[in-house]
Amino acid sequence: MPSPSADPDAFPTLYSGIQDFYARQMRCLDNGAAEEWSLTFTEDARMALPGLPQPLRGRDALASAVRRAARDLAERGEVHRHWHGMLSVDRLPDPAAVRASCYALVIATPRNSEPRLHRSCVCEDTLVRADGRWLVRERAVTRDDLP
Amino acid sequence: MPSPSADPDAFPTLYSGIQDFYARQMRCLDNGAAEEWSLTFTEDARMALPGLPQPLRGRDALASAVRRAARDLAERGEVHRHWHGMLSVDRLPDPAAVRASCYALVIATPRNSEPRLHRSCVCEDTLVRADGRWLVRERAVTRDDLP
Amino acid sequence: MPSPSADPDAFPTLYSGIQDFYARQMRCLDNGAAEEWSLTFTEDARMALPGLPQPLRGRDALASAVRRAARDLAERGEVHRHWHGMLSVDRLPDPAAVRASCYALVIATPRNSEPRLHRSCVCEDTLVRADGRWLVRERAVTRDDLP
Incomplete structure (x- = not known):
């Protein structure tokens, strides 16, 4: 949500804006909204x-990956939820970009069952602002279960 | 916590205020503070x-539901924690109201055991401001395990 | 991250600053950065x-505890992630101190396995500001599984 009244470079604006951005981005992913998801990344x-x-690399590849994942989940009758948390934000020399680091969980819920923790990850993003919105320019995810 | 020095309509104020509100509201629920919980909703x-x-509908019904749940948990010797996360906030035409959407987990911990994920949900709220505090006017919760 | 442009006492500044602080502090803990961890507490x-x-009591004891825990985890081949969430922040009469209360999870991931919820806790901190950074002066953690 654009926030015209706030100083866009103040830390609380950056921090809450990125939390809100992640919530919307992951909602796209978890809903299988592949096109909308791809538009949360730079071209x-x-x-x-x-x-x-x-x-x-690029929005087409990102959208295809989500379409494939959504199809697999639908076949298995499972819902996935991506949770970002424990966010830290660092400014970069480029004033339009920030480094955002967070922990990420994937919660998997099979139909008619209790959920389980499917993945625990660390996510390192470079985010850029374009027309008042955040976009991911670079993302690196690592999984805690892999050596 | 009222924050007199901040612009109440700036996005960071809304966002952090609603995160703080959810933390306090869910603390009431998880502590079985039924009366206090009901007062976080409009009448x-x-x-x-x-x-x-x-x-x-209404505070009496909300308080009764919490009293019942707290009694059940005490009998089973289980602690529940409600986690809201992945919050997104949208302004509404009514300047005193916002739409808040989030993911919600219920973590269940039996005495002397490791916790487990009991529920993964989506929570959609309409929140209104009254005397500088947030109240829930409408809440719809859906569970990921139910078709 | 210091945020020179924001009013340090405004609620959104406190709230987002403490979220960012916890993210960095727990990253130290989970990475076994014992010295750096101890410096997030007052002497x-x-x-x-x-x-x-x-x-x-004191930074040496805090650092030793982290070193021991990191060694144990490395031997078991397990990664732990500490998640703070559901944060509420209260000002205190001392303007340089706040009371921060949150839920805390420990997520444990053995190598090549799915993660599990290891602990569900409540964490109550008194935080103080020194040179624009937060430090923990007092922390009390309780576990949901212990009577």
Whole structure:
């Protein structure tokens, strides 16, 4: 949500804006809104994920990955929720960019069952502001279960 | 906590204020403070919960539900913690109201055991400000395990 | 991250600053950065933990406890992540101090396995500001599984 009245560079504005951004971005992912998800990244974004031989690059690749994941989950009858938490934000020399680091959980809920913790990860983002909105330019995710 | 020095309509004020509000409200729920919990809702509040044939309406109904839940948990020797996270906040045409959407977990801890994830939910609230405090006017909770 | 442009006493500044502080502090703990962890406490800090006969006092004791825990985890091949959430912040008569209360989870991930919820806790801190940074002066943690 754009916040015209606040100083966009004040720390509370950065911090709450990024929390809100992650909430909306992960909602897209968990709802399988592949197109909308891809638009939360810059056009040339790179996303390095564990288990992938090389980073995903660009919005088409990002959207395809979400479509595939959504199809797999629907077939298994499972809902996934991505939780970002324990966020820290650092300014970068480029005033339009910040470094955002957080912990990330994936909660998996099979139909008619209790949820389980599926993944515990660390997510390191470079975010840039464009037209008052945040976009991910670079994301690197590491999984706690992998050596 | 009222924050006289901040612009109440600035996004960081809304966002951090609602996070703080949820923390206090869920503390009431998890402590079985039924009366105090009910006072975090407007007098005419509606709360739609999975498994209930119709929404709870009004503070008496809300307080009774918490009293019942607290009694059940005490009998089972279990502690529940409600976690709200991944919050997004949208302004509404009514300047005294906002739409707050979040993910919600229930963590259950039996005595002398490790905790488990009991529920993964989505919570959609309409919040209104009264005398500088947030109150829930309408809440709809959905559970990820139910089709 | 120091935020020179914001009013340090405004609620959003306090709230987001403490969230950011916890993220960094727990990163130290989970990375086994014992020295750096100890420097997030005042020199005379007290930390009361379940299972300890008496509170830890001072930075040396705090650093030693982290070194021991990190060694144990490395031997078991397990990663722990401390999540603080559901934070509420109260001002205190001393303008340089606040009371911060939150829920705390410990997520444990053995190598090549899914994570599990290891602990669900409540954490009550007295935080003080020194040179624009937060430090813990007093921390009391209680575990939901212990009577």
